[in-house]
Amino acid sequence: MTEDKTSHPVFADDNPINFSMVLASAVHDMKNSLGMLLHSLDGLRDEHQDTLSGSARFNTLQYEAERLHSDLVQLLGIYRLDEKTLSAHSEEHFVPDFLSQHLSRYRPLLEGHEVNYRIEADDIQGFFDEDLLTGVLNNTINNAIRYTKSQILITASQREQYLVIGVEDDGDGYPEQMRRADTLSFKSLNFDTGSTSLGLFFASSVAHLHQDGSRRGFIKLHNEGKLGGGVFEIWLP
Amino acid sequence: MTDTQLPAGGPEFHKLSYLIVDDFENFRLSMRHMLRSFGVTKAEVVSNGTAAVQMCTYDQFDVVLCDYNLGEGKNGQHVLEELRHKKLLKRTSLFLLVTAETSKEMVMGAREYQPDAYLTKPINRAMLEKRLGALIAQRNALLPINREIDRENLPEAASLCLQAIPRQPRYKSWLLKTLADLYFQMGDFSHARKIYDDVLAQRDLSWARLGRSRVLLAEQQLEESVAELRTLIESHPDFLEAYDLLADALTRQGKLGQAQQTLETAAELSPNALLRQRSLATIATTTQDIERATEAWRRTVQLGTHSIHDNVEHYLALGRSLSDISEVNIDEGWKDQASEALNLLAKMEKRFPEAPDVTAKSLLIQARVHAGQGQMPAANKALAEAHASVDADSVSAQLGLELAKTLFRMKRGPEAEKLLNKLAERFSDDTEVLQNIEALLDEPVGFKQKLQARALNREGIKAFESGDLEAAVKVFEKALAIVPAHAALNLNLVQVHMKQLAEGARDPQLVARSRRRLDALANLPEQHRQYRRYETLRKKLDAMKND
Numbered sequence: 152m153t154e155d156k157t158s159h160p161v162f163a164d165d166n167p168i169n170f171s172m173v174l175a176s177a178v179h180d181m182k183n184s185l186g187m188l189l190h191s192l193d194g195l196r197d198e199h200q201d202t203l204s205g206s207a208r209f210n211t212l213q214y215e216a217e218r219l220h221s222d223l224v225q226l227l228g229i230y231r232l233d234e235k236t237l238s239a240h241s242e243e244h245f246v247p248d249f250l251s252q253h254l255s256r257y258r259p260l261l262e263g264h265e266v267n268y269r270i271e272a273d274d275i276q277g278f279f280d281e282d283l284l285t286g287v288l289n290n291t292i293n294n295a296i297r298y299t300k301s302q303i304l305i306t307a308s309q310r311e312q313y314l315v316i317g318v319e320d321d322g323d324g325y326p327e328q329m330r331r332a333d334t335l336s337f338k339s340l341n342f343d344t345g346s347t348s349l350g351l352f353f354a355s356s357v358a359h360l361h362q363d364g365s366r367r368g369f370i371k372l373h374n375e376g377k378l379g380g381g382v383f384e385i386w387l388p
Numbered sequence: 389m390t391d392t393q394l395p396a397g398g399p400e401f402h403k404l405s406y407l408i409v410d411d412f413e414n415f416r417l418s419m420r421h422m423l424r425s426f427g428v429t430k431a432e433v434v435s436n437g438t439a440a441v442q443m444c445t446y447d448q449f450d451v452v453l454c455d456y457n458l459g460e461g462k463n464g465q466h467v468l469e470e471l472r473h474k475k476l477l478k479r480t481s482l483f484l485l486v487t488a489e490t491s492k493e494m495v496m497g498a499r500e501y502q503p504d505a506y507l508t509k510p511i512n513r514a515m516l517e518k519r520l521g522a523l524i525a526q527r528n529a530l531l532p533i534n535r536e537i538d539r540e541n542l543p544e545a546a547s548l549c550l551q552a553i554p555r556q557p558r559y560k561s562w563l564l565k566t567l568a569d570l571y572f573q574m575g576d577f578s579h580a581r582k583i584y585d586d587v588l589a590q591r592d593l594s595w596a597r598l599g600r601s602r603v604l605l606a607e608q609q610l611e612e613s614v615a616e617l618r619t620l621i622e623s624h625p626d627f628l629e630a631y632d633l634l635a636d637a638l639t640r641q642g643k644l645g646q647a648q649q650t651l652e653t654a655a656e657l658s659p660n661a662l663l664r665q666r667s668l669a670t671i672a673t674t675t676q677d678i679e680r681a682t683e684a685w686r687r688t689v690q691l692g693t694h695s696i697h698d699n700v701e702h703y704l705a706l707g708r709s710l711s712d713i714s715e716v717n718i719d720e721g722w723k724d725q726a727s728e729a730l731n732l733l734a735k736m737e738k739r740f741p742e743a744p745d746v747t748a749k750s751l752l753i754q755a756r757v758h759a760g761q762g763q764m765p766a767a768n769k770a771l772a773e774a775h776a777s778v779d780a781d782s783v784s785a786q787l788g789l790e791l792a793k794t795l796f797r798m799k800r801g802p803e804a805e806k807l808l809n810k811l812a813e814r815f816s817d818d819t820e821v822l823q824n825i826e827a828l829l830d831e832p833v834g835f836k837q838k839l840q841a842r843a844l845n846r847e848g849i850k851a852f853e854s855g856d857l858e859a860a861v862k863v864f865e866k867a868l869a870i871v872p873a874h875a876a877l878n879l880n881l882v883q884v885h886m887k888q889l890a891e892g893a894r895d896p897q898l899v900a901r902s903r904r905r906l907d908a909l910a911n912l913p914e915q916h917r918q919y920r921r922y923e924t925l926r927k928k929l930d931a932m933k934n935d
Contacts, residue, residue: 182488183488183509186488186509186510187510189509189510190418190509190510190511190512193510193511193513194414197418197421197513220510231626235625236625236626236657237626238594238623238624238625238627240594240624240627241593241594242561242593242595243560245557248522248558251518252515252518252519252522255514255515255517255518255519256512256514256515258512258514258515259512259513259514276560285508362592363591363592364592
């Protein structure tokens, strides 16, 4: 479990410092440390079910750790995107299985926050890269937990020849300037406001990596969901 | 609308037996705790890879949950490889690799052995339950097929796959992949190809593209296979198996330089796969890219420390490379390489005491290393000791060649030639051995001179092609001063002389000189690749004399 330095590529060149490589290595280590932390938190929650489950502070602790973890995973993904070593290896998956497996990891946290959650997925097969989509959903669910009042809905359906996976909440919804249905470019990231939309950039990049013939994936943000709050949708060809 | 509903037959967690492998007690206990909360009664725990392999030797487990990073010693990938290699793990069992990595292939990068699934940390109870449930349901659904594969009954497994495809839409991907692979293994390439083509007609999926390329390669359609793999790598630069296959295809086309480049790229992306490093080292040795070869052999040896693929040949190859490179490298570092070679050989003798002729082979390489450093007493002593244990009538080809190479290096050419002749007789059916003998007879000199002679040979051919015959003669003669017995070089020179004569040169020396060159090859064995050319040129020359 101690992070083995040789388990990820280490480039021992005499070249001047490659800062993004150094950063990526550091991020990698931090991500693994957080993994340990999260594991311990899960253990603690299991052992002290009665006292901890309702503790707002404990839930915040776990939520923030989850958020950091998923941010770091995304950072690594963006690093690989930059290195041109990230691509989508699509396989056919049974969508309801994938979603329910995915959501199960969030069960303790959702219950701790007293957020109701359900999946409304058609019995469909879909083509996508499991690992990449997991990264996107982690971030989206984290966001939904943050902005929702009481419930989260995960949906999946076939629309216009696309597989559409949606995450809805009953919060205040996306502000006008964020609603969109296109690909985000790196330039559109706003580093001044504190909210960098890094997650959206990553999601958009992952969607774009999914391709069928000339059709590519994209994301949509709107407020027209069943729960009245924000709706995140990833459309995959 | 589906949520928790599982396929018929459902997972029966508690009836299965589990093995948990993790170096952290904390994780072992919490994993076992989770399993027990699902009703599992049989769950063993071990803290390292060696213990895991031992455990599986005496006991069958249905599910192995193994952490990738196990601290010192074997890692999870090593455990998987060893279990599969020793057939301690049935296809019907599940091996789950637990990892903190999100880009798995980049880290493990093994092409031979894949786990049944990766579990990405952090893992909690709810997630483990769901994930195990799905995997065990899949295991149950596919059990009849895997059982036939375990029994090596491939046709039956294939027909079960065919039956299952319409009935098990949930596992369609797995079924199609497995079926295509079964056809491939049975040598039924057209059926395998049909599956890939059908999948690709529906959608461009990387696994099907790779499978199709593999079929093309097996059907000897090299160019098409190479083109397809190049496209695949362009769209999926992280698809390491595609690089391996491309290198394979390029090697078969004889394009070793490109094959080497392909493997270098893959090895940079994923430096921890022993087999890939070994392929790279082998190709670089053939292309005489001695620096790359040394580096890749070094890495192969390192990665072998805890691996089932560790082999005495890797040590020998690295020893040879180091001894060669320490000869070329006169300016700096050669002392380091020489001592690295000696340390390595000592380590090899301890690690592989039972390997055939290991001491003698080691001594011979040591002798060359000492000779390279100018330490002739030490070199002679090592050679004498090794020589004493060799009987030319029974020695293995490999040891015989090693001895001949060393004898040449120590300027005892006649002895070496005698030994090689004997070997050529004894191994007259073995083309690989014969080729090695030829190579040694042609170029019995050190690595550095060999490179010089080759460069000169290329230069001479160029001059010949451009019509500058005088220059060609000079260059070939220079090369022959280094390797006087080189068959092809001698014949090249004779051919230049013939052309000079044909163009009307009046130098009476030309015929005589050509004659001397051909006489030098009088003992060329009939199996030699240059023998026919030698015969043709000799007849031509005889005809000229009679004119």
